[in-house]
Amino acid sequence: MQILVTGGAGFIGGHLAEHFAGEGHDVVVLDNFEPYYDLGIKDRNVEAARNAAEAAGGSYELVDGSITDEEQVDDLVAGADVVYHQAAQAGVRKSVEQPEKVNEYNVDGTMTLLEAARRHDVERVVLASSSSVYGKPEYLPYDEDHPTTPVSPYGVSKLASEQYARVYNEVYGLPTVALRYFTVYGPRMRPNMAMTNFVSRCLHGEPPVIYGDGTQTRDFTYVDDVKRVNAQLLEDDSADGEILNVGSTDNIDIQTLAEVVRDEIDPSLELEYTDPREGDAEHTHADISKANELLGYEPAVDIRQGVSTFIDWYRANQEWYDPLVRNS
Numbered sequence: 001m002q003i004l005v006t007g008g009a010g011f012i013g014g015h016l017a018e019h020f021a022g023e024g025h026d027v028v029v030l031d032n033f034e035p036y037y038d039l040g041i042k043d044r045n046v047e048a049a050r051n052a053a054e055a056a057g058g059s060y061e062l063v064d065g066s067i068t069d070e071e072q073v074d075d076l077v078a079g080a081d082v083v084y085h086q087a088a089q090a091g092v093r094k095s096v097e098q099p100e101k102v103n104e105y106n107v108d109g110t111m112t113l114l115e116a117a118r119r120h121d122v123e124r125v126v127l128a129s130s131s132s133v134y135g136k137p138e139y140l141p142y143d144e145d146h147p148t149t150p151v152s153p154y155g156v157s158k159l160a161s162e163q164y165a166r167v168y169n170e171v172y173g174l175p176t177v178a179l180r181y182f183t184v185y186g187p188r189m190r191p192n193m194a195m196t197n198f199v200s201r202c203l204h205g206e207p208p209v210i211y212g213d214g215t216q217t218r219d220f221t222y223v224d225d226v227k228r229v230n231a232q233l234l235e236d237d238s239a240d241g242e243i244l245n246v247g248s249t250d251n252i253d254i255q256t257l258a259e260v261v262r263d264e265i266d267p268s269l270e271l272e273y274t275d276p277r278e279g280d281a282e283h284t285h286a287d288i289s290k291a292n293e294l295l296g297y298e299p300a301v302d303i304r305q306g307v308s309t310f311i312d313w314y315r316a317n318q319e320w321y322d323p324l325v326r327n328s
């Protein structure tokens with residue numbers, strides 16, 4: 001199959017591209033190499049997918065360009081059977097600083113993609129949405145019918161993009177599925193997230209720093225679980241027009257996460273606390289029963305297992321991945 005992965009040089013898109021290339025599919029990645037974090041990490045994502053394609057006898061093509069470039073997007077979508085749309089300006093804090101840019105990439109970019117997909121009758125568009133669409137919990141865990149009241153421009157942009165995907169299914173019959181990811185982590189993840197900051201600090205003998213009081217809760221979802229549900233959508237067409245939560249087996253507070261990481265690396269370290277960050281949701285927790293019913297989605301990696309695997313990976317790749325080592 002011809003698979004287009006937008007944002008395929010990024011964390012989740014990189015894992016998807018690597019997986020599909022490793023299955024022998026013909027993968028095209030569109031990514032503008034947004035310098036939002038170290039580009040060396042994106043180079044590793046590209047390398048992993050290229051190697052997977054070589055080993056499996058599939059093909060891998062990297063196109064350096066923007067999801068907002070109508071001509072280029074049209075051209076690439078014309079050659080695709082299925083599109084995995086991951087390209088976005090991710091991150092809540094960036095959206096607080098630059099809301100217009102986030103709207104351009106996340107909303108206009110998604111519209112450009114959906115229009116091209118409609119013109120070329122692609123078999124399916126799978127779109128990355130986010131738990132940030134919920135914002136303020138009226139009850140937990142969030143099911144997909146929970147009101148959406150985003151608390152950041154990023155959350156608004158993800159809500160608009162997933163709703164466009166749903167409406168393109170309803171109005172034009174384009175097969176779309178939107179997945180609301182809940183805090184995804186794993187090898188080659190974006191740096192400057194709670195998980196990477198804790199691991200990096202502890203490996204350097206520094207106490208992990210918690211923003212706020214640490215009572216914020218999250219579903220930490222291991223990237224392999226995310227990969228599996230995306231891969232299933234290549235085979236299974238039962239979720240067209242749906243929006244589905246993709247979370248994890250456990251919901252934990254940030255302080256407990258810091259303790260789990262600290263205990264794995266250096267139990268003698270204390271925890272440190274600093275001011276909370278703007279735009280961060282207080283609590284996210286997924287009810288995944290809809291994805292389970294429709295797709296049999298069952299996250300397999302629990303937080304302790306995931307953290308331990310991630311720390312092993314981090315140690316083995318610290319030289320190029322860890323900002324404190326790279327910049328020293």
Ligand SMILES: NC(=O)c1ccc[n+]([C@@H]2O[C@H](COP(=O)([O-])OP(=O)(O)OC[C@H]3O[C@@H](n4cnc5c(N)ncnc54)[C@H](O)[C@@H]3O)[C@@H](O)[C@H]2O)c1
Nearest residue numbers: 007010011012031032034066067087088128130181183184
């Ligand atoms: N990682 C998470 O916890 C998480 C949670 C919820 C939703 N998501 C969503 O999942 C998707 C992937 O996130 P990620 O964590 O891999 O982030 P990422 O930043 O690693 O990946 C996004 C990729 O998109 C590319 N990109 C940005 N703007 C682009 C543009 N205009 N044109 C082409 N490419 C562009 C970036 O260069 C980057 O490589 C995003 O849509 C994000 O909103 C991620």
